[in-house]
Amino acid sequence: MIKIKKDVVVIGGGPAGLAAAAKVYDNGIKDVMLLERDFELGGILPQCIHNGFGLHHFGEELTGPEYSQRFENKVEERDIEVKLDTMVLDVTADKKVFAMNKDQGAMEIQAKAVILAMGCRERTAGAIGIPGTRPAGVLTAGTAQRFTNIEGYVPGKKVVILGSGDIGLIMARRMRLEGADVKAVCEILPYTGGLTRNVVQCLEDYDIPLMLNHTVTKIIGNDRLEAVEITEVDENMKPIPETSEIVEADTLLLSVGLIPENELSKKADVVLDDRTGGPIVNEGRETNIDGIFACGNVLHVHDLVDWVTEESEIAGEWTAKYVKGDYKRSEQKMNVKAGENVAYVIPQSIELDAEDRKRIPLYMRVDKPLQAVDIILYADGEKLYSFSEPFAKPGEMISVPLAQKTLDDLDEVSEIRVDIIEKEEE
Amino acid sequence: MLEKKTITCVACPKGCEITVEHDGDEIIDIMGNACPQGADYAKEEIIAKTRILPTTVRVKNGALPLCPVKTTKQIPLELMDQAMNKIGKKEVEAPLKVGQVIIKNLLDTGADVVATRDLPAN
Numbered sequence: 001m002i003k004i005k006k007d008v009v010v011i012g013g014g015p016a017g018l019a020a021a022a023k024v025y026d027n028g029i030k031d032v033m034l035l036e037r038d039f040e041l042g043g044i045l046p047q048c049i050h051n052g053f054g055l056h057h058f059g060e061e062l063t064g065p066e067y068s069q070r071f072e073n074k075v076e077e078r079d080i081e082v083k084l085d086t087m088v089l090d091v092t093a094d095k096k097v098f099a100m101n102k103d104q105g106a107m108e109i110q111a112k113a114v115i116l117a118m119g120c121r122e123r124t125a126g127a128i129g130i131p132g133t134r135p136a137g138v139l140t141a142g143t144a145q146r147f148t149n150i151e152g153y154v155p156g157k158k159v160v161i162l163g164s165g166d167i168g169l170i171m172a173r174r175m176r177l178e179g180a181d182v183k184a185v186c187e188i189l190p191y192t193g194g195l196t197r198n199v200v201q202c203l204e205d206y207d208i209p210l211m212l213n214h215t216v217t218k219i220i221g222n223d224r225l226e227a228v229e230i231t232e233v234d235e236n237m238k239p240i241p242e243t244s245e246i247v248e249a250d251t252l253l254l255s256v257g258l259i260p261e262n263e264l265s266k267k268a269d270v271v272l273d274d275r276t277g278g279p280i281v282n283e284g285r286e287t288n289i290d291g292i293f294a295c296g297n298v299l300h301v302h303d304l305v306d307w308v309t310e311e312s313e314i315a316g317e318w319t320a321k322y323v324k325g326d327y328k329r330s331e332q333k334m335n336v337k338a339g340e341n342v343a344y345v346i347p348q349s350i351e352l353d354a355e356d357r358k359r360i361p362l363y364m365r366v367d368k369p370l371q372a373v374d375i376i377l378y379a380d381g382e383k384l385y386s387f388s389e390p391f392a393k394p395g396e397m398i399s400v401p402l403a404q405k406t407l408d409d410l411d412e413v414s415e416i417r418v419d420i421i422e423k424e425e426e
Numbered sequence: 427m428l429e430k431k432t433i434t435c436v437a438c439p440k441g442c443e444i445t446v447e448h449d450g451d452e453i454i455d456i457m458g459n460a461c462p463q464g465a466d467y468a469k470e471e472i473i474a475k476t477r478i479l480p481t482t483v484r485v486k487n488g489a490l491p492l493c494p495v496k497t498t499k500q501i502p503l504e505l506m507d508q509a510m511n512k513i514g515k516k517e518v519e520a521p522l523k524v525g526q527v528i529i530k531n532l533l534d535t536g537a538d539v540v541a542t543r544d545l546p547a548n
């Protein structure tokens with residue numbers, strides 16, 4: 001087995017890994033290796049051919065491949081060692097990375113710091129347990145996206161989509177434009193999990209019905225899917241049998257959620273958060289293991305790649321500091337807690353000393369959608385300050401700045417909490 | 427006839443709910459937009475919806491069988507099927523460069539169809 005020593009190893013060459021690697025390099029640590037199992041860089045972006053990326057980060061609207069290409073170029077312009085077709089098999093808590101590819105066989109890379117950027121995978125039919133057969137034609141929306149946009153094969157003619165996540169919405173339009181009859185998008189919840197712009201531009205533009213409070217209760221067909229049974233659900237999400245309707249379809253796309261890909265993280269003894277499915281991190285995106293960082297969809301599922309970039313640059317910056325020995329975890333750790341109507345907050349703790357920072361962005365998602373909200377921050381139960389927003393939706397991540405000045409004025413605080421609640425009448 | 431329509435602005439991720447009062451193509455009032463860009467967007471949504479079209483084109487001798495493409499500017503929504511038809515008939519030879527023009531002036535819209543990635547030859 002080849003043995004290699006590196007300052008920083010980045011696992012995963014999607015937008016998270018690319019941005020983190022470039023940032024580490026720009027912060028003075030040049031001995032960086034990026035490992036990607038696919039034959040090209042970009043992660044999921046090369047198959048996301050639609051526009052809508054980059055509005056925050058570049059101030060212009062790009063497609064997935066264009067967004068990706070900008071970061072691939074960034075990595076290529078720097079002297080970063082990229083290994084493609086290279087699968088990482090194991091990572092240890094003392095930062096040994098075991099990887100394999102065809103040309104070099106097995107390798108052991110001893111790193112000073114590791115950045116986890118493996119992205120996420122899609123939930124499948126098995127994971128949600130729809131009764132009925134498992135014929136061909138039932139596939140995840142992401143798999144259909146790969147077939148249609150990369151491999152050049154449109155997987156069906158009569159399509160029903162289960163789940164109104166963004167990938168499902170995007171694929172509804174894509175398959176409609178490729179000539180398929182997209183019959184409906186069914187969503188079991190009373191609201192969509194996707195971005196508003198996708199509901200407007202993918203469904204409303206093409207008169208594709210969005211059936212809220214509906215789910216697929218049966219899959220029908222032997223070799224190939226023939227039909228699905230769609231049923232309305234009550235407020236407890238229980239199907240109401242008399243509302244069932246059989247809809248002819250040769251394809252059922254599942255867009256029922258993404259799960260951070262943390263098999264490797266677990267091997268390195270990284271502790272995961274039940275709510276995000278990703279590692280628990282401090283504000284530098286460092287996990288419980290010193291020198292192991294995480295960013296992008298492996299940490300929590302993002303709706304906009306722009307946020308992935310922002311977060312990965314934070315991780316890259318702190319990774320470089322770590323390798324240089326520029327920081328220590330402080331004695332005094334503040335936990336960041338998701339309060340009322342908040343599903344989770346990233347980072348889960350604040351514990352790094354930083355002199356020159358003005359604010360710490362807190363990323364969060366709400367549990368339930370609300371119109372006119374107050375976002376309120378508390379320190380050990382005492383109100384710090386609040387913001388008002390016109391609405392909060394689970395599908396759209398919220399970024400709230402925690403001002404360093406406020407932090408400096410506090411001492412001995414052990415918990416910051418965020419509530420997102422209905423605005424009080426004035 | 428006077429009509430009222432609520433439009434979700436997608437010009438930025440804030441997604442304001444904008445109410446437009448209009449009489450056919452004549453805009454009477456626009457409410458609920460947090461910025462002027464929203465008014466422009468709402469006006470366009472009433473008078474003529476336009477969108478960028480992202481799709482793929484078939485490639486000969488490429489590292490992949492398809493290359494993603496997009497229109498360089500928004501084209502009328504009602505032209506989408508015709509545009510798909512036209513792009514679907516096209517086949518290009520690899521290698522391709524991001525930004526390379528694949529079809530000039532698509533259906534006289536003034537928009538070109540360009541590649542959105544580099545695609546090396548096989």
Ligand SMILES: Cc1cc2nc3c(=O)[nH]c(=O)nc-3n(C[C@H](O)[C@H](O)[C@H](O)COP(=O)(O)OP(=O)(O)OC[C@H]3O[C@@H](n4cnc5c(N)ncnc54)[C@H](O)[C@@H]3O)c2cc1C
Pocket residue numbers: 011012013014015016017035036037038042043044045048053086087088089117118119120121122141142143145166167170258261264295296297298302303304305306308
């Ligand atoms: C099917 C799908 C469609 C999506 N569509 C959109 C969209 O339209 N718009 C949007 O903003 N977001 C979309 N997302 C979310 C999108 O994933 C993120 O915006 C962004 O791509 C996340 O970047 P990432 O680098 O964290 O993950 P990814 O882009 O998933 O990259 C992770 C990379 O790590 C590699 N990897 C994983 N494990 C290993 C290993 N063991 N060894 C080596 N390499 C490994 C993978 O091959 C992959 O290249 C989509 C997600 C999915 C799954």
Ligand code: SF4
Pocket residue numbers: 435436437438439440441442458459460461462463464465467
């Ligand atoms: S009106 Fe302005 S602020 Fe509101 S969504 Fe549109 S562009 Fe954004």
